[in-house]
Ligand SMILES: Nc1ncnc2c1ncn2[C@@H]1O[C@H](COP(=O)(O)OP(=O)(O)OP(=O)(O)O)[C@@H](O)[C@H]1O
């Protein structure tokens with residue numbers, strides 16, 4: 001694996017795996033949505049999931065923290081097996097355990113999903129106080145710190161409806177970070193935002209990546225993917241069709257459907273191509 | 285034409301009836317809320333047999349006319365069970381179970397009206413089912429439930445008049461009694477109607493205001 005300029009992480013094959021998905025299958029009613037996905041994410045790595053609408057990106061992301069319970073497969077987070085179900089066997093993990101281990105992942109949703117009856121600060125404190133039973137004072141200090149890192153130190157006492165979409169999404173990131181997750185999951189974090197607010201959320205995410213956070217991001221913003229990803233994974237009809245470093249996936253795709261998928265990006269990126277190539281020259 | 289001395293002369297009887305009506309309104313609403321909370325949560329559980337029991341309860345009491353329920357609990361149930369049921373207990377049980385089924389539906393609908401994203405977000409930070417319910421879902425659902433709860437409670441006060449059919453001396457029963465020996469039904473029943481209007485119109489108005497402010501806070 002090779003380094004993206006903005007995401008520092010231990011290189012090489014001996015990097016610690018934070019997340020391992022093995023042969024994840026998922027069915028909705030009679031419909032198979034994921035057909036055996038294998039994915040490993042190393043500590044500090046930023047993986048971007050791309051793919052057409054309905055290809056299973058959201059479904060896969062929700063499997064990682066068991067918001068969707070896979071039909072079969074194995075999930076290991078931070079060395080702990082949190083899910084293991086094989087066709088006709090395997091073992092289920094007790095519910096209480098699931099809730100504990102689930103907090104090792106943080107999730108950011110397309111629609112923010114802040115708790116509307118709580119202030120920004122209370123949103124961020126909720127997990128540490130209610131789930132981790134931290135004393136309110138300490139949790140408050142930590143929450144303030146997180147809000148500050150998101151540039152929201154003045155907005156702690158506001159209710160979500162008093163904040164812009166971009167601010168709400170940054171509160172949501174702080175809320176997820178408050179549980180000190182091992183890996184952060186983002187499902188199209190900017191696609192519900194007005195165009196002028198997209199940048200501030202992307203910037204916050206880039207900062208997070210720089211700080212060494214392990215991240216799995218679903219996004220349709222290929223330019224952003226190019227910038228932030230260590231690795232891009234192209235999902236097609238519930239399977240990983242192609243994966244690799246950004247310059248390979250976005251500039252030199254081989255899979256037919258990936259080619260047409262990134263076609264639009266190419267057109268706009270052609271102008272920038274020399275710069276983009278140069279930017280990742282060391283990886284080629 | 286109107287002879288209001290019937291009312292002033294028999295005021296203590298009407299007053300006792302009114303107190304009985306208010307008493308039953310309050311205690312059956314409280315018991316109904318407890319029933320509604322339990323049955324509502326049962327309906328929201330993920331255990332199929334339990335959900336079915338909750339649904340059965342709700343459909344049962346919502347679809348049998350309240351008067352039939354009251355008469356059944358007072359006259360039929362004691363024969364089945366071989367125990368003595370006083371008219372007060374019969375009235376209390378019938379009215380509470382009845383309104384409880386409506387409250388349960390209000391709770392279920394209120395909880396289910398909360399966006400799935402709220403459950404997802406709460407689950408994602410590691411909250412258990414009861415933590416989610418207590419901290420995230422119910423506080424939001426209760427706000428939405430206040431208007432329908434208020435509406436159902438106002439209906440409940442009117443429904444207590446059915447108690448007169450099992451001879452509980454509520455306002456209506458007392459009125460019938462007074463008119464039976466004074467032969468002045470016009471004054472007496474007009475007074476009963478007026479008393480309900482005086483109590484319920486302001487409450488209805490209040491409920492509507494609550495509804496408005498509830499919508500504002502979204
Ligand atoms: N709760 C559900 N019940 C039934 N089918 C579902 C459910 N959620 C997703 N699906 C189906 O699973 C498939 C994959 O959906 P998913 O949401 O994972 O796609 P996606 O890649 O995230 O798409 P998008 O880019 O539109 O968000 C789709 O065909 C969708 O219809």
Ligand SMILES: [Mg+2]
Nearest residue numbers: 057058059187
């Ligand atoms: Mg999606």
